[in-house]
Amino acid sequence: MTDVELSVIGDTRGEPSGYDSAIAAVPDGCYLMIDGQRALKVNVLGRALRELSDASAANVGERLHHANWTLTTDPETVRRLGLMHDCAACRAGVDQALARLREVPDGEIAVGQLWWAP
């Protein structure tokens, strides 16, 4: 499966003042089956990723500048994008995502690279 990339735009008036990664399983509601093929409902996915981006920013008391999300089933991509900084929270998120991929190899993981507004 090809990776899907989606951006979420926040307050982009200034230069980003910081960044973090975020990882989540793509919610089932984001998919539709068409002729036995899994298709993405991009409008639903976009809303989910916006909520996730805003919630991640709020969690650490920041505002969103922008976020780049990648949907992937590739453990290497999860590791590369998920460890923007090698902190305990990012490592835990990556470990959890890799464990899920071992259980559900075709279950896409959304890996976000989030930048904070100044």
Ligand SMILES: [Zn+2]
């Ligand atoms: Zn981190």
